Amino acid sequence: MKKYKTMIILLAVFVTLIGLYFLFQYLNKVQTENDQEETIMVTELSNLAAMEYTDGKTIMSFTSSEGVWTVTDNSELNLDSDAVDTIANELSQVQANRVLEGADELSAYGLDEPAYTITLTTSAGAEITLYIGNEVDGNYYATTGDKVVVYVIGSSVVDALEFDITVLEAEIVEETTTEETTEQ
Secondary structure, three states, X not given: OHHHHHHHHHHHHHHHHHHHXXXXXXXXXXXXXXXXXXXXXXXXXXXXXXXEEEOOOOEEEEEEEOOEEEEOOEOOOOEOHHHHHHHHHHHHOOEEEEEEOOOOOHHHHOOOOOOEEEEEEEOOOOEEEEEEEEEEOOEEEEEEOOOOOEEEEOOHHHHHHOOOHHHXXXXXXXXXXXXXXXXX
Protein backbone atom coordinates (compact mmCIF):
# COMPACT_ATOMS: atom_id res chain seq x y z
CA MET A 1 0.00 0.00 0.00
CA LYS A 2 2.86 2.35 0.86
CA LYS A 3 4.43 1.69 -2.55
CA TYR A 4 1.22 2.64 -4.33
CA LYS A 5 0.91 5.82 -2.29
CA THR A 6 4.48 6.87 -3.18
CA MET A 7 3.88 5.99 -6.80
CA ILE A 8 0.70 8.08 -6.92
CA ILE A 9 2.47 11.06 -5.31
CA LEU A 10 5.35 10.84 -7.80
CA LEU A 11 2.91 10.54 -10.69
CA ALA A 12 0.98 13.61 -9.44
CA VAL A 13 4.24 15.59 -9.13
CA PHE A 14 5.25 14.49 -12.65
CA VAL A 15 1.88 15.49 -14.14
CA THR A 16 2.05 18.83 -12.30
CA LEU A 17 5.56 19.52 -13.67
CA ILE A 18 4.44 18.73 -17.21
CA GLY A 19 1.44 21.02 -16.77
CA LEU A 20 3.68 23.81 -15.47
CA TYR A 21 6.05 23.33 -18.40
CA PHE A 22 3.24 23.82 -20.95
CA LEU A 23 1.80 26.71 -18.95
CA PHE A 24 5.16 28.55 -19.00
CA GLN A 25 5.56 27.84 -22.73
CA TYR A 26 2.14 29.36 -23.36
CA LEU A 27 2.81 32.41 -21.17
CA ASN A 28 6.17 32.97 -22.88
CA LYS A 29 4.48 32.86 -26.30
CA VAL A 30 1.80 35.34 -25.19
CA GLN A 31 4.45 37.68 -23.75
CA THR A 32 6.47 37.55 -27.00
CA GLU A 33 3.35 38.39 -29.04
CA ASN A 34 2.53 41.28 -26.69
CA ASP A 35 6.08 42.62 -26.96
CA GLN A 36 5.81 42.59 -30.75
CA GLU A 37 2.46 44.36 -30.65
CA GLU A 38 3.82 47.04 -28.31
CA THR A 39 6.40 48.33 -30.80
CA ILE A 40 5.57 51.99 -31.30
CA MET A 41 6.87 53.39 -34.55
CA VAL A 42 7.34 57.16 -34.71
CA THR A 43 8.72 57.10 -38.25
CA GLU A 44 8.42 54.13 -40.55
CA LEU A 45 9.58 55.09 -44.00
CA SER A 46 11.39 53.36 -46.82
CA ASN A 47 13.24 54.64 -49.88
CA LEU A 48 14.28 58.00 -48.50
CA ALA A 49 15.01 60.51 -51.23
CA ALA A 50 15.82 63.49 -49.02
CA MET A 51 16.47 64.38 -45.43
CA GLU A 52 17.05 67.70 -43.79
CA TYR A 53 17.71 68.55 -40.20
CA THR A 54 18.64 71.49 -38.08
CA ASP A 55 19.93 71.76 -34.56
CA GLY A 56 18.93 75.41 -34.38
CA LYS A 57 22.34 76.54 -35.63
CA THR A 58 23.22 74.42 -38.63
CA ILE A 59 21.01 73.09 -41.39
CA MET A 60 22.12 69.86 -43.07
CA SER A 61 20.28 68.74 -46.19
CA PHE A 62 20.92 65.58 -48.19
CA THR A 63 19.40 64.21 -51.39
CA SER A 64 19.60 60.66 -52.70
CA SER A 65 19.56 59.76 -56.36
CA GLU A 66 20.04 56.16 -57.44
CA GLY A 67 21.46 55.25 -54.04
CA VAL A 68 24.04 58.05 -54.02
CA TRP A 69 23.69 60.72 -51.33
CA THR A 70 24.78 64.29 -51.96
CA VAL A 71 24.63 67.49 -49.96
CA THR A 72 21.61 69.28 -51.42
CA ASP A 73 23.26 72.67 -51.85
CA ASN A 74 26.69 71.27 -52.78
CA SER A 75 26.48 68.29 -55.13
CA GLU A 76 30.22 68.57 -55.78
CA LEU A 77 31.03 67.37 -52.26
CA ASN A 78 31.84 63.66 -52.47
CA LEU A 79 29.98 61.88 -49.64
CA ASP A 80 30.41 58.39 -48.26
CA SER A 81 26.92 57.10 -49.17
CA ASP A 82 27.18 54.21 -46.71
CA ALA A 83 27.72 56.63 -43.83
CA VAL A 84 24.75 58.76 -44.90
CA ASP A 85 22.67 55.57 -45.40
CA THR A 86 23.37 54.65 -41.78
CA ILE A 87 21.94 57.98 -40.65
CA ALA A 88 18.98 57.66 -43.04
CA ASN A 89 18.17 54.17 -41.77
CA GLU A 90 18.26 55.36 -38.16
CA LEU A 91 15.93 58.27 -38.91
CA SER A 92 13.51 56.35 -41.12
CA GLN A 93 12.76 53.67 -38.49
CA VAL A 94 12.47 55.55 -35.18
CA GLN A 95 10.86 53.52 -32.41
CA ALA A 96 9.40 55.04 -29.27
CA ASN A 97 10.06 53.56 -25.86
CA ARG A 98 6.68 54.88 -24.78
CA VAL A 99 3.92 57.35 -25.56
CA LEU A 100 3.09 60.00 -22.99
CA GLU A 101 -0.59 59.86 -22.15
CA GLY A 102 -2.17 63.21 -21.34
CA ALA A 103 0.97 65.15 -22.25
CA ASP A 104 1.47 68.67 -20.92
CA GLU A 105 2.21 71.70 -23.05
CA LEU A 106 4.96 71.13 -25.63
CA SER A 107 7.21 73.59 -23.78
CA ALA A 108 7.39 71.13 -20.85
CA TYR A 109 9.26 68.74 -23.15
CA GLY A 110 11.35 71.25 -25.08
CA LEU A 111 9.21 70.70 -28.16
CA ASP A 112 7.97 74.28 -28.55
CA GLU A 113 11.52 75.14 -29.67
CA PRO A 114 12.96 71.71 -30.51
CA ALA A 115 16.65 70.90 -30.25
CA TYR A 116 16.38 69.09 -33.61
CA THR A 117 13.91 69.34 -36.46
CA ILE A 118 14.19 66.57 -39.03
CA THR A 119 12.25 66.39 -42.29
CA LEU A 120 12.31 63.10 -44.19
CA THR A 121 10.96 62.66 -47.72
CA THR A 122 10.53 59.37 -49.55
CA SER A 123 10.96 58.81 -53.27
CA ALA A 124 7.15 58.55 -53.49
CA GLY A 125 6.82 62.05 -52.02
CA ALA A 126 5.64 61.11 -48.51
CA GLU A 127 7.04 63.49 -45.93
CA ILE A 128 7.27 63.49 -42.14
CA THR A 129 8.78 65.99 -39.77
CA LEU A 130 10.22 64.79 -36.48
CA TYR A 131 10.87 67.21 -33.64
CA ILE A 132 13.24 66.24 -30.81
CA GLY A 133 13.17 68.13 -27.53
CA ASN A 134 14.67 67.75 -24.06
CA GLU A 135 16.67 64.81 -22.79
CA VAL A 136 15.16 62.68 -20.04
CA ASP A 137 17.10 59.82 -18.41
CA GLY A 138 19.24 59.21 -21.51
CA ASN A 139 16.22 59.35 -23.82
CA TYR A 140 14.57 62.26 -25.62
CA TYR A 141 11.09 63.67 -25.99
CA ALA A 142 9.87 63.75 -29.58
CA THR A 143 6.79 64.51 -31.60
CA THR A 144 5.89 64.53 -35.28
CA GLY A 145 4.51 67.14 -37.67
CA ASP A 146 1.06 67.31 -36.09
CA LYS A 147 2.58 67.81 -32.60
CA VAL A 148 -0.33 65.98 -30.99
CA VAL A 149 1.41 62.91 -29.53
CA VAL A 150 4.56 63.12 -27.40
CA TYR A 151 6.92 60.14 -27.51
CA VAL A 152 10.00 59.13 -25.56
CA ILE A 153 12.68 57.87 -27.98
CA GLY A 154 16.14 56.42 -27.49
CA SER A 155 19.30 58.46 -27.77
CA SER A 156 20.51 56.63 -30.89
CA VAL A 157 18.56 59.07 -33.09
CA VAL A 158 20.31 62.09 -31.61
CA ASP A 159 23.64 60.25 -31.67
CA ALA A 160 23.19 59.74 -35.43
CA LEU A 161 22.71 63.48 -35.92
CA GLU A 162 25.82 64.58 -34.06
CA PHE A 163 28.49 64.65 -36.74
CA ASP A 164 30.59 67.03 -38.74
CA ILE A 165 30.15 67.00 -42.54
CA THR A 166 33.85 66.19 -42.93
CA VAL A 167 33.16 62.82 -41.28
CA LEU A 168 30.78 61.98 -44.13
CA GLU A 169 33.14 62.94 -46.91
CA ALA A 170 34.43 60.01 -48.91
CA GLU A 171 38.14 59.60 -49.09
CA ILE A 172 39.37 60.36 -52.56
CA VAL A 173 42.32 58.30 -53.51
CA GLU A 174 44.57 60.11 -55.91
CA GLU A 175 46.73 57.97 -58.05
CA THR A 176 50.18 59.28 -58.60
CA THR A 177 53.02 57.72 -60.38
CA THR A 178 56.54 58.14 -59.27
CA GLU A 179 59.49 57.38 -61.29
CA GLU A 180 62.43 56.16 -59.44
CA THR A 181 65.76 56.73 -60.86
CA THR A 182 68.80 55.27 -59.42
CA GLU A 183 72.11 56.71 -60.07
CA GLN A 184 75.07 54.53 -59.74
